[in-house]
Amino acid sequence: xxxxxxxxxxxxxxxxxxxxxxxxxxxxxxxxxxxxxxxxxxxxxxxxxxxxxxxxxxxxxxxxxxxxxxxxxxxxxxxxxxxxxxxxxxxxxxxxxxxxxxxxxxxxxxxxxxxxxxxxxxxxxxxxxxxxxxxxxxxxxxxxxxxxxxxxxxxxxxxxxxxxxxxxxxxxxxxxxxxxxxxxxxxxxxxxxxxxxxxxxxxxxxxxxxxxxxxxxxxxxxxxxxxxxxxxxxxxxxxxxxxxxxxxxx
Amino acid sequence: xxxxxxxxxxxxxxxxxxxxxxxxxxxxxxxxxxxxxxxxxxxxxxxxxxxxxxxxxxxxxxxxxxxxxxxxxxxxxxxxxxxxxxxxxxxxxxxxxxxxxxxxxxxxxxxxxxxxxxxxxxxxxxxxxxxxxxxxxxxxxxxxxxxxxxxxxxxxxxxxxxxxxxxxxxxxxxxxxxxxxxxxxxxxxxxxxxxxxxxxxxxxxxxxxxxxxxxxxxxxxxxxxxxxxxxxxxxxxxxxxxxxxxxxxxxxxxxxxxxxxxxxxxxxxxxxxxxxxxxxxxxxxxxxxxxxxxxxxxxxxxxxxxxxxxxxxxxxxxxxxxxxxxxxxxxxxxxxxxxxxxxxxxxxxxxxxxxxxxxxxxxxxxxxxxxxxxxxxxxxxxxxxxxxxxxxxxxxxxxxxxxxxxxxxxxxxxxxxxxx
Numbered sequence: 001x002x003x004x005x006x007x008x009x010x011x012x013x014x015x016x017x018x019x020x021x022x023x024x025x026x027x028x029x030x031x032x033x034x035x036x037x038x039x040x041x042x043x044x045x046x047x048x049x050x051x052x053x054x055x056x057x058x059x060x061x062x063x064x065x066x067x068x069x070x071x072x073x074x075x076x077x078x079x080x081x082x083x084x085x086x087x088x089x090x091x092x093x094x095x096x097x098x099x100x101x102x103x104x105x106x107x108x109x110x111x112x113x114x115x116x117x118x119x120x121x122x123x124x125x126x127x128x129x130x131x132x133x134x135x136x137x138x139x140x141x142x143x144x145x146x147x148x149x150x151x152x153x154x155x156x157x158x159x160x161x162x163x164x165x166x167x168x169x170x171x172x173x174x175x176x177x178x179x180x181x182x183x184x185x186x187x188x189x190x191x192x193x194x195x196x197x198x199x200x201x202x203x204x205x206x207x208x209x210x211x212x213x214x215x216x217x218x219x220x221x222x223x224x225x226x227x228x229x230x231x232x233x234x235x236x237x238x239x240x241x242x243x244x245x246x247x248x249x250x
Numbered sequence: 251x252x253x254x255x256x257x258x259x260x261x262x263x264x265x266x267x268x269x270x271x272x273x274x275x276x277x278x279x280x281x282x283x284x285x286x287x288x289x290x291x292x293x294x295x296x297x298x299x300x301x302x303x304x305x306x307x308x309x310x311x312x313x314x315x316x317x318x319x320x321x322x323x324x325x326x327x328x329x330x331x332x333x334x335x336x337x338x339x340x341x342x343x344x345x346x347x348x349x350x351x352x353x354x355x356x357x358x359x360x361x362x363x364x365x366x367x368x369x370x371x372x373x374x375x376x377x378x379x380x381x382x383x384x385x386x387x388x389x390x391x392x393x394x395x396x397x398x399x400x401x402x403x404x405x406x407x408x409x410x411x412x413x414x415x416x417x418x419x420x421x422x423x424x425x426x427x428x429x430x431x432x433x434x435x436x437x438x439x440x441x442x443x444x445x446x447x448x449x450x451x452x453x454x455x456x457x458x459x460x461x462x463x464x465x466x467x468x469x470x471x472x473x474x475x476x477x478x479x480x481x482x483x484x485x486x487x488x489x490x491x492x493x494x495x496x497x498x499x500x501x502x503x504x505x506x507x508x509x510x511x512x513x514x515x516x517x518x519x520x521x522x523x524x525x526x527x528x529x530x531x532x533x534x535x536x537x538x539x540x541x542x543x544x545x546x547x548x549x550x551x552x553x554x555x556x557x558x559x560x561x562x563x564x565x566x567x568x569x570x571x572x573x574x575x576x577x578x579x580x581x582x583x584x585x586x587x588x589x590x591x592x593x594x595x596x597x598x599x600x601x602x603x604x605x606x607x608x609x610x611x612x613x614x615x616x617x618x619x620x621x622x623x624x625x626x627x628x629x630x631x632x633x634x635x636x637x638x639x640x641x642x643x644x645x646x647x648x649x650x651x652x653x654x655x656x657x658x659x660x661x662x663x664x665x666x667x668x669x670x
Contacts, residue, residue: 065583067582067583067663067664068664088587088588088589091585091586091588092585094582094583094584094585095585095586096585100583100584102667106579106580106583106667107580108577108580109577110259110262110263110266111262119581120585122251122255123251123585123586123587123590124585125251125252128252128254128255171585
């Protein structure tokens with residue numbers, strides 16, 4: 001792995017794999033957004049995606065997050081081809097395998113922290129007791145054990161994003177997708193959230209971070225530069241390696 | 251998704267917009283309340299009629315000649331055409347199964363005087379001495395009048411009508427309306443109204459002051475009877491009592507065929523008029539039909555307000571869907587399927603519908619109870635209405651929530667997440 005083209009060896013431990021993916025939007029005339037893009041994310045890896053706006057990084061994130069399907073090519077999550085799934089099937093895959101962290105937190109305003117964190121499990125039909133236990137445990141891990149019954153409006157931006165991180169982890173996802181997770185935060189709080197993502201990664205989770213800030217991207221093990229709908233270059237940063245899957249943080 | 255959890259979320263969305271939810275449910279509240287109130291009123295009225303008339307004096311029939319206007323009650327006093335001659339009454343009395351038949355007619359007076367007190371505009375019922383037996387009226391003091399004598403019987407209400415109550419032996423004077431002729435009479439008896447109470451009594455006129463006088467000498471309305479070519483008195487109504495209630499229908503048939511085949515009345519009556527021979531039971535039926543029609547009509551109007559209420563709910567859920575587009579996107583991103591989203595919004599609509607129908611039922615029952623109390627009817631409540639109200643609330647909720655919920659469910663999560 002590393003050159004963006006999946007090899008037989010890499011595929012074995014790949015949790016996400018995109019092969020020759022095209023995405024074309026029909027806006028009066030066809031607008032190609034992704035152009036023969038291939039990318040593999042290994043289990044336990046921490047990858048940052050950078051690219052100017054319009055480069056296709058949002059579309060790439062939507063495809064990996066199963067929010068969208070490619071026009072051509074294959075997207076595999078955990079070895080399963082998700083390319084041709086129906087909308088509801090994709091929703092189920094999202095609920096089981098994806099953890100989203102958004103720039104604007106996207107917590108539900110009428111639910112408490114605990115309920116927000118537990119919500120993905122509601123859609124998966126997990127029993128109430130188990131949902132609460134698991135959500136409470138994660139809120140403790142992100143340091144919000146005393147904010148469980150607060151609504152989002154009663155929390156600071158950093159606290160909200162920590163709730164969102166806890167929510168992203170509640171379903172023990174195959175991959176955590178963080179889309180500009182520090183984009184709405186000041187630099188100090190940003191640092192705290194990036195530290196939190198480091199811990200999430202160190203515990204064995206696969207993390208994909210989309211950002212346009214170099215300093216943020218440098219937290220990852222490698223940076224994938226996207227330009228004009230395809231992988232322009234992959235920058236290995238070395239350093240931290242993942243822990244074994246046995247002591248996953250979640 | 252867990253229904254309890256969905257309920258909690260929907261309920262929270264309703265309680266977070268209390269004023270909006272209250273205004274939204276108002277349409278349903280008014281609709282359901284109106285239906286329940288009018289149905290309660292209608293049923294109470296019917297119950298009153300059934301209670302007071304059914305099983306009471308069922309051996310009496312009312313004979314009249316009516317213009318055929320749909321839904322009118324033929325027994326109300328002084329209605330119908332005066333066509334029944336003395337001979338007709340006599341012949342009806344002799345029909346097999348008839349115990350007695352008495353003519354009922356009347357005339358208006360400009361005033362009735364007792365001592366130095368005069369009461370204006372009274373109606374004098376003219377009949378024959380047998381009337382009180384046929385109509386189940388007890389003479390509580392004195393006796394019935396005799397034909398050919400200047401004697402009258404008054405009911406208790408009429409006796410109390412004058413300052414210084416009327417008692418047996420008193421003289422009264424009445425002035426015939428139109429001619430102004432003054433007529434004297436001795437009160438020989440005080441009659442009690444039949445033991446019927448409630449609305450029907452006033453419909454039939456039993457609870458009003460009444461003065462009963464013998465046709466001879468007080469009744470002046472006459473015709474040349476076609477059968478005998480002699481002058482005879484002619485009446486608007488004949489009251490018939492049968493000797494066996496079980497055979498009332500057969501007697502009814504015989505009376506009817508006499509009227510249509512051999513009576514004077516058949517010649518005298520106007521072209522468009524028809525004979526009515528009605529038993530108490532049929533009158534009850536008629537009144538019930540009228541009150542049912544009335545109730546159905548009002549209920550129809552109320553149902554319109556229910557429809558308006560449903561549209562209100564649909565409207566507010568649509569607003570709610572638009573407002574929460576981003577939330578829908580988030581829920582979809584974290585694994586909500588279409589049916590989860592549908593469930594949430596549909597439940598919200600159903601909760602609003604049920605809330606409206608529950609409050610509406612209580613308000614409706616209270617209004618109905620108040621109205622019946624004011625009118626003086628027995629309150630009639632049937633639990634089935636509330637079951638129906640709940641079902642209606644459910645249906646209103648489903649009908650109004652289905653489209654908004656469906657449109658929420660097909661929201662594209664990517665678009666929704668971009669939505670501000």
